[in-house]
Amino acid sequence: MSQSTSMRSLIPVILLSAVAAPLLALQTQTSPTTPPPAPAKQDPKASVHKQSDGERIFAQNCSRCHTAPDGFSQRISGTVVLHMRVRASLSQHDEQELLHFLNP
Amino acid sequence: MSSPVSYLFASIRRTAIVTLAVVPFLATQHAAAQNTPLLSGGGGFLTTTNGGKTTYLPIIEPLVAAPIGSHVLIEGRAALVETFAPNSGDQSGYNHTHFIGLTYLQGAYIASPHLTVVGGDFLIPFGTYNERLSPVWINNLQDGPLIAGIGLMSSASGLGGELRGSAISRSKYSIDYTAYFSARSGNVQFNSERSAGGRASLYLPDSRLEIGVSYGRLLQGTQENFVGTHVWWEPKATAFRLRSEYARGQHAQGYWAEADYRTQAFGGLDSWVGRFEPVFRMQQTFRINNLGSDGVSSHDTQRVDFGLDYNLPHNTRILTSYARQFSSTGNRNIWETGIVYRFLFPAWKGK
Numbered sequence: 001m002s003q004s005t006s007m008r009s010l011i012p013v014i015l016l017s018a019v020a021a022p023l024l025a026l027q028t029q030t031s032p033t034t035p036p037p038a039p040a041k042q043d044p045k046a047s048v049h050k051q052s053d054g055e056r057i058f059a060q061n062c063s064r065c066h067t068a069p070d071g072f073s074q075r076i077s078g079t080v081v082l083h084m085r086v087r088a089s090l091s092q093h094d095e096q097e098l099l100h101f102l103n104p
Numbered sequence: 105m106s107s108p109v110s111y112l113f114a115s116i117r118r119t120a121i122v123t124l125a126v127v128p129f130l131a132t133q134h135a136a137a138q139n140t141p142l143l144s145g146g147g148g149f150l151t152t153t154n155g156g157k158t159t160y161l162p163i164i165e166p167l168v169a170a171p172i173g174s175h176v177l178i179e180g181r182a183a184l185v186e187t188f189a190p191n192s193g194d195q196s197g198y199n200h201t202h203f204i205g206l207t208y209l210q211g212a213y214i215a216s217p218h219l220t221v222v223g224g225d226f227l228i229p230f231g232t233y234n235e236r237l238s239p240v241w242i243n244n245l246q247d248g249p250l251i252a253g254i255g256l257m258s259s260a261s262g263l264g265g266e267l268r269g270s271a272i273s274r275s276k277y278s279i280d281y282t283a284y285f286s287a288r289s290g291n292v293q294f295n296s297e298r299s300a301g302g303r304a305s306l307y308l309p310d311s312r313l314e315i316g317v318s319y320g321r322l323l324q325g326t327q328e329n330f331v332g333t334h335v336w337w338e339p340k341a342t343a344f345r346l347r348s349e350y351a352r353g354q355h356a357q358g359y360w361a362e363a364d365y366r367t368q369a370f371g372g373l374d375s376w377v378g379r380f381e382p383v384f385r386m387q388q389t390f391r392i393n394n395l396g397s398d399g400v401s402s403h404d405t406q407r408v409d410f411g412l413d414y415n416l417p418h419n420t421r422i423l424t425s426y427a428r429q430f431s432s433t434g435n436r437n438i439w440e441t442g443i444v445y446r447f448l449f450p451a452w453k454g455k
Contacts, residue, residue, distance in 0.1 A: 056309075060307075060309055060312070064314075064336065064338060064345075065236045065237065065242060066241070066242045067415060069419055069446065069448050070417065070418055070419050072448045072449065073140075073449060073450050073454070074138060075138060075140040075450050075454045076138070076139075076140050076141075076142040076448070076449070076450050077138045078138030078139040078171065078174075079138070079139050079140060079141060079142045079169055079170075079171050079177075080142065080448075082139070082169075082171050082174075082177045083142075083169050083177060083179065085214065085220070086177055086179075086212045086214075086220055086222070086268075087235065088280075089220070089268055089269055089270050089280035089281070089282070090270060091217060091218075091270040091273035091278070092217035092270075093273065094270075094273065099138070103138065
């Protein structure tokens with residue numbers, strides 16, 4: 001890769017990083033976090049736990065591609081669900097159930 | 105041709121406009137309870153030993169997602185990759201190259217329960233790998249499938265518009281769709297080809313089975329069609345996943361099938377045994393002719409991958425695999441190891 005091409009690629013990322021860095025710096029560990037979502041590949045036979053709609057939707061749509069995160073702040077649960085609504089083409093009902101599941 | 109300095113200022117101007125447009129929207133979200141913008145993505149350190157030569161690859165893929173109200177989401181992902189590869193020939197030592205660029209930057213508007221309108225630089229919705237599995241923290245194996253380039257129009261992203269959503273959602277089945285049009289762009293960060301296409305998928309929740317078809321058409325130069333189909337199956341009450349895909353273009357075709365499994369027999373998925381994840385993938389590509397460039401090997405190729413991943417706590421995974429690749433240009437052993445970490449947190453401090 002030539003130096004000029006490298007420089008061109010670098011500029012937008014530097015600017016984005018400049019915006020993101022202060023935001024990262026403000027991040028604290030004190031915000032409330034959601035409990036870890038239900039295990040991605042839970043065995044229904046191994047538990048008497050009744051699966052809610054939201055849990056089922058999480059397992060069918062989110063865990064189909066990736067493992068569940070260990071947990072995250074409740075303040076981004078709406079953003080996470082909106083992202084999944086777009087990326088996984090969730091229905092409106094599924095979006096609401098998923099949001100309820102992440103914020104019981 | 106413009107000088108590097110003028111190009112630099114042009115790039116700064118374009119990026120500043122985008123940044124200045126997005127930041128005020130981000131700021132308005134500060135008070136929203138659950139809709140704080142997030143920073144997510146993955147980082148990792150990967151190694152590949154191919155034909156006896158080892159390449160080292162540190163990588164970061166940050167993703168920013170910022171909602172505006174309840175119907176609009178701005179999101180983008182970038183990739184920062186440094187590659188350390190051994191010098192060619194008899195020379196000793198390593199050289200390194202780097203790549204930094206936007207993977208996508210899009211705005212999505214949820215227009216109705218069944219329709220989302222996406223504009224900007226978006227991932228081309230052909231098959232499943234590009235949209236679902238390409239992030240470094242998701243993929244079970246370091247390498248993408250050999251046919252991953254078919255239908256992605258060279259750049260894997262389009263610059264234009266996309267319509268997508270859930271067409272039907274019932275308890276017994278659901279159908280989702282995506283259709284897009286992309287204009288041609290030679291911009292370094294928003295490179296794309298003039299093309300159109302889409303994907304439709306049927307999902308059966310009871311059997312955890314998904315079947316989908318994809319279509320794409322290159323609308324510039326020699327116009328070409330691409331078709332594909334995918335089948336994903338995740339049997340209920342197991343931690344087994346089967347993913348497969350077939351794609352065909354004017355110049356090449358191929359398929360891949362991947363299976364992974366985590367046992368629950370020794371204390372569940374979070375036990376030290378349950379965190380192991382064996383992975384197997386087999387794939388074949390068939391070259392029809394060499395008239396076009398689709399990212400597929402110029403010769404018929406077969407490859408099998410045997411992987412063993414370990415899912416550590418705190419969103420960290422260790423990836424290891426061995427692959428044997430067969431081709432008329434020579435057979436190869438490919439050893440890969442890596443560690444990847446996924447992060448996900450609010451973009452700023454909460455109250």
